[in-house]
């Protein structure tokens with residue numbers, strides 16, 4: 113309950129900043145009790161190295177430490193190599209990719225693979241919009 117509420121707040125916040133093009137719930141790849149929150153620095157993300165902070169909680173909002181977290185970024189057009197990154201553990205339940213290299217502006221899908229301490233794997237997708245260089249103009253591309 114708490115994690116759903118906090119996720120909603122995060123989605124609304126990010127949507128307000130134009131960072132999210134959609135705020136779909138977790139995709140049904142699995143039914144593991146894993147909730148994630150994705151933050152970027154800068155927000156919204158711009159083309160180039162971007163810090164990703166992924167917070168991982170269980171279904172009642174307790175942080176999950178000691179997971180292994182991999183991120184793969186894709187865009188839905190052909191001819192583009194996916195971008196991959198490995199997240200390092202930070203605070204309890206927090207995982208950081210220091211420099212995730214967004215190679216293009218536009219709509220990205222980040223697939224986050226979480227290997228839990230017991231070996232089970234959860235997969236969560238998050239969409240976000242990466243803005244091209246220069247000052248943000250508030251226009252949709």
Ligand SMILES: [Cu+2]
Pocket residue numbers: 187189192216218
């Ligand atoms: Cu692209």
